[in-house]
Amino acid sequence: MKFVIASDIHGSAFWCRRLCDLLEKEQPDRLLLLGDLLYHGPRNDLPRDYAPKEVIAMLGKYRDRILAVRGNCEAEVDQMVLPFPCMADCAQVFDNGLLMHLCHGHHHSPDNLPPLPQGSVLLSGHTHVKLDEVRGGIRCLNPGSVSIPKDGSHSCLIYENGRFFVKILEE
Numbered sequence: 001m002k003f004v005i006a007s008d009i010h011g012s013a014f015w016c017r018r019l020c021d022l023l024e025k026e027q028p029d030r031l032l033l034l035g036d037l038l039y040h041g042p043r044n045d046l047p048r049d050y051a052p053k054e055v056i057a058m059l060g061k062y063r064d065r066i067l068a069v070r071g072n073c074e075a076e077v078d079q080m081v082l083p084f085p086c087m088a089d090c091a092q093v094f095d096n097g098l099l100m101h102l103c104h105g106h107h108h109s110p111d112n113l114p115p116l117p118q119g120s121v122l123l124s125g126h127t128h129v130k131l132d133e134v135r136g137g138i139r140c141l142n143p144g145s146v147s148i149p150k151d152g153s154h155s156c157l158i159y160e161n162g163r164f165f166v167k168i169l170e171e
Contacts, residue, residue: 002027002028002029002160003031003160004030005032005123005158006032006034007036007071007142007143007144008128008145008147009033009055010145010146011050011051011052012048012055012148013050013055016059019156022156022167026158031062031065032066033069033086034123035071035103036125036126037071037074037082038055038081038082039074045148059082060082063084067102069088069102069103070086070104071104071106074086089103089107090103099116100123101120102123103122103124105125108122108124109122109126118137119137119139120139123142125143125145127142127150128145130143130151130166143166153168154169
């Protein structure tokens, strides 16, 4: 299986286009979205080309391949306009015996791990900072942020053949 894993688009049409360019190039089986898709939130500045309606249309093209979880900026109105479910607090994906637990990161996080078996992977966003480390026997990965990185580079993850790779989105 091949997945693209992204978080924190925050309504940026510019950076969502870059993500979609990557999707067209990589042709993943699934797009795993870790929340904060449309709204920029009260603590963030407006991201580049803030246009949630455009983001809705771009992501809608991949609706059959998307598995999304709710971020702290998602609201009921977001579910009304997005053509795929986005309000689950968490989801799980298995590939070749590897359990991947998806959440946004505002409830469960590397600092507050959910009950998972040793060797599982926690995929979370929220901090806008890339992370890859093992805590309590759980591999914790954060793809960073598509549109409002707090570590200097717009990014996502690619999972393929049991390995995770950081992918930097170019301007």
